Amino acid sequence: MRAVGTGVEFYAVTDRVAATARRRRAVRVHPAQAVVLGFAAADLVGTGVLMLPLSSRSGEWTNLVDALFTATSAVCVTGLTVVDTATHWSAFGLVVIMLLIQLGGLGIMIFASLIGLVLARRFSVRTRLNAAAESRAIGFDDVRGVVRRIVLISLVIEAITFVFLAPRFGFGYGMDAGEAAWQGLFLAVSSFNNAGFALHTDNMIPYATDPWVCLPMCAAIILGGLGFPVFMELLRRARRPLHWSMNTKLVLWATALLLVVGSVYITALEWSNPETLGRYDPASRVLIGFFHAVQTRTAGFNSVDVGQMHDETWLGMDVLMFIGGGPAGTAGGIKVTTFAVLFFIIVTELRGEGAVNIFGKRLSRAVHRQAITVVLIALAAIMTAAIAIMVMTGLRSDAVLFEAISAFATVGLSTGVTADLPDGAELTLVVLMFLGRIGPLTLGSAIALRQRRILYEYAKERPAIG
Template sequence: MATRAVDRRARPRMRPVRPARVVVYGFAAAILIGTGVLMLPLSSRTGAWTNPVDALFTATSAICVTGLTTLDTATHWSGFGQAAILVMIQLGGLGIMIFATLLGLILARRFTVRRRITAIAESSTLDRSDVRGAIRRVALTSLVIEAIVFALLLPRFALAYDHDVWLATWHALFHSVSAFNNAGFALYSDNLIGFAADPWICLPLCAAIILGGLGFPVLHELRRQFSWPRRWSMNTRLVLVVSAALLVVGTIYITAGEWSNPATLGAYSPGERVLIGFFHSVQTRTAGFNSVDIGLMAEHTRIGMDVLMFIGGGPGGTAGGIKVTTFAVLAFVLLAELRGERVVNIFRKQLAPEVMRQALTVALIAVAAVVTGTIALMVIADLGLDAALFESVSAFATVGLTTGITPGLGAPAKLVLVLLMFLGRLGPLTLGTAIALRERKELFEYPKERPAVG
């Protein structure tokens, strides 16, 4: 018995697997595999090998569901290459939703009994013991929404644009998957400029983008308790209210800013201008389709789009950015501070202090990443501030909108954007999780002092 006890103690203890590392390694491996596939002659229309940097850029953009491209998706890639991109988009979108859900389950198990009960009552989204069920629900939700959008797009492509059945089916499938996953890849050289005034194409895509950007926890809670808004969690209320407000503000801002610009909205009728303004307000939620040339927009319009892209969509979904909940938390903290309130209350509930710190940390690190990327592009690619900032925010927030400069960038600048896409897709999620998992109780406190602020 003693020998067995000694042997058991002598065994080396396995280091616990950190969820954030699993996510990072998994996405990095998928990007490398995707790069290898896209480099193959089979993936290009010409049958030639694709440049490794361009293949890496496209694979990263697809897996991170960004939409920035250095090569024309419609003309460079073969049917096999386009199918590979579609698979990467689907895996990237599902992967981030599943990982976000599972990380939420892990965080729930780190709570004390009292906090865990409160969290379950607040979220009402998942059975904490049913991991397989959670994954199944995420996949089923994604496929159902994509199927509905596909069914709406198919007859329009077939009847209004003279596509044969196969081409209409392929385009409807590709764009429905790209839209729900907030990827922004399109099978047309001008993206969706040819459909700018077509609500039968633009609105289904917008609906898919919005639903994908809300996040699975919100969709799941709405499905279960749609008729009881008072039971919705703080997360669901924040995502819905802030998302709706940003969509409205973005539509008004873009439409008003470009109303008389003949190169963008000015060439369309008033109703079509509103449609295009709404469409691009949705795209700034990290989707990346465009129905007018972004490079021809006014600089002040693009600056407003920078802000919308940086905020992004809801947590646990296919959208990027710092997330609307992070933005909302910081806004309520600011409001409480201006009012002189000691605590932050949202929807008649008190916000936990650690959430404020986490939101501030995520936001400041995101700002640092965007600023660093912008400076790097200005130095490496000799870009102006407007173009460099727009491209950096678009990459970090995994949006995919561009002023048109991406294909002409050199390899070093492309690698900067690759790094920004990777950090932007995984950074806020893994950083927030890592902060929460490392939270520990201090055994002592230092004396308090108040430095001058402002």
Template sequence: MRRFFRHPVRLVPVGFLVAILLGTGLLMLPQASAEYEYTPFTVALFTATSAVSVTGMSVVDTPTYWNEFGLIMITVLTQAGGLGILTGAALVILVVARQLGLRNRLLVQAETAEYGLGNVRGLLLRIAAIALVSEAVITLVLAGRLWLGYDYPPGRALWYGLFHAVQAFNNGGFALYPDSMLRFARDAWVCLPVAAGTIIGGLGFPAIFDASRTWRQPGRWGVATKLTIWGSLALLVVGFVGLLAAEWGNPHTIGPYGWADKMLTVGTQDAVLRTGGFEFIDMAALDEESYPLLLGLMFIGGGSASTAGGIKVATFFLLAFVMWAQLRGEPDVTVGRRRVASTSQRQALTVALLSVALVAAGTTGLVALAENVRDYRALFEVTSAFSTTGLSVGLATTLGEPGRLVLTVLMYVGRVGPLTLGSAIALNTRRRLYRYPEEQPIVS
């Protein structure tokens, strides 16, 4: 056991698993349900995993099934999962002991992917500041809108604002309304704060910190920052144009809206589409042309070391540069006058292929275990669970226990990350002191 925990990256999946199990136990208590009855194990496990993995997918009607205690627990689990179990533990150590040892610094680095060990103190403080300030601003805007525009009592408006602010920044996707956020699809005072919080939380702390230091000189950004920020902007444009074109005349979604409301609704849905999980457009009513676009965007996800899931924006665009270099016959892969290390290329390829394999296996398992599921819905639910997006076409609520367990495993693996989980399972890291002769096989 000591040998297993010697490498800090192995504590990442264990930390999330412990949080999920604790959350499951608390959500099973009668005090957590609206009917004050014991919640079935699979329902509590699914909900806890969805909250800790900041997915937002649910097999029950969240606002009616859970009472105040249950909703508070979901909020706490979402916050813990979004910031990272190990980052939170390091913050506690920092407050209590006023210092961080080498092991604790390594633990934080394994979760946040920050560069260097000397910046751990500043990293933790900046993470906490960004999260708390962002959530506080979103809370105040949403609470003010609900109070002044929808006649909510001040206390209720503040609670609803806080709940959805935490979900937005952490890319959670749980909502206190049966229709998610459909009722606010044309309300800019609700749409814009939720979209902004989702984007900020989904960029990733390394990209935010790097860009903020040299925001006037984008050319000095690191390769990962460039891939994440410019790639995210490109995906937002592609998603907006594609979804707007596909749904423009759909009478079941945005067809009846005016052009300004169409732009606002599609722009907000596009912002939360890759990992946010909120529905400003009914996913079950989309035209079939929209689903391939949604599947691709969900699979890519957000930025590295962020509250988002997926294979990550930098991974996707790094592979695009790898293919471009190969097609051009270039000996090196370069991004912005920087040569990308071969190790990073192999990691990106490993993450992508493992993710494709997991989504394919999950879809096959869901089709085999669930009844009357033979269409795109199985692939959509599996991709949404693995990418920790949380969007649903209504299949999750109809699944039995085997199907729920499949999605539960995918949410956990999707949050931990295929590469991190693989590194945690590998008990030994070998470094060879020799190299075999090189041979170039035929690839066609």
């Protein structure tokens, strides 16, 4: 009887262990889900802190929608605001916003991995999967090195930008050492992370003609917009451009091309506009035009009133904002690689060729589907949000479309209507900012949990196209 009892007891314990294992598997978080949940958690915590009386200059509670909008804009490194950053938030609130920007720019999973590395000096398999999913790490075994390099690159570029800005604010604008250092630090973090938050009510308009302020910020924005995978490869193969990956070549070429095209486009159209570039001398007009071409890469600072620009300028900026910067960095948009892939697909189709070849390499057909999916989801999200906001507010379609693209692409440029939107429209932009920062594919895979493998195929048939 004792043996039987032992056997029964053994099987009971085995069943409990198996049940526990099944529960653990059931609640295991997919890496894509971890990225989404991490950003959502940071967003909610930031909202709660910004609502506190300690965070506002008046010492009063900030309402939920305004705090949520600001926290989302900071975590998603966007820069759109519904309250005046310079006058509404206390010093504590501004520090919280800066930390949220830094957290969102580095990436929640990267930051969590860094904490684990500092405290435990090792990565669990799950942590490495999460960090790899967010950083687009090329090698799973190199995740620890990737995390370290991402953090180091971020801090070094922000420090260099600070070294340029802080002395300029001190000696050029008569600020005391503390104020100059704070201005330089905040703008350095906001610039590299492509956030667009500034400490003046009129953003960067006071420094519109100052190259010692504008150009260091532009450099930090461009570097942040390249994406960390590009930095990783440049560090390893800086002197061997022929060995650069397709991703690095696409990002560098597309970034340079769009900066030149954007600068010429904005400067030419606004050259004689007395409300924007027309009031400045020719050299300053070129600087301001270049500055705003850089901002459309998802940074969002402005040195003239964007609301006074011509409609055709807005339309061109819509396109530039929609394209955005490099993947797995601080920039938003559909990414320059997605845009480049679609361009080469079109060229290949027009030539009647079978395979898409870029820089001497054949493009994977899976990338075709991914690029098309990203663009269509982005367009659907932007148009749905724009229509909803127009229904709620009755605003002009061009202004609403500009705000919607700016939110989805995490840019932060505004025609001036965001602060006057009702709560429903603000929440619509919150969803757009979150979707734009996480990325349609990451969010979609997080919802789907896993990719389905279908073990059969249907017969082929071709509908008429065009």
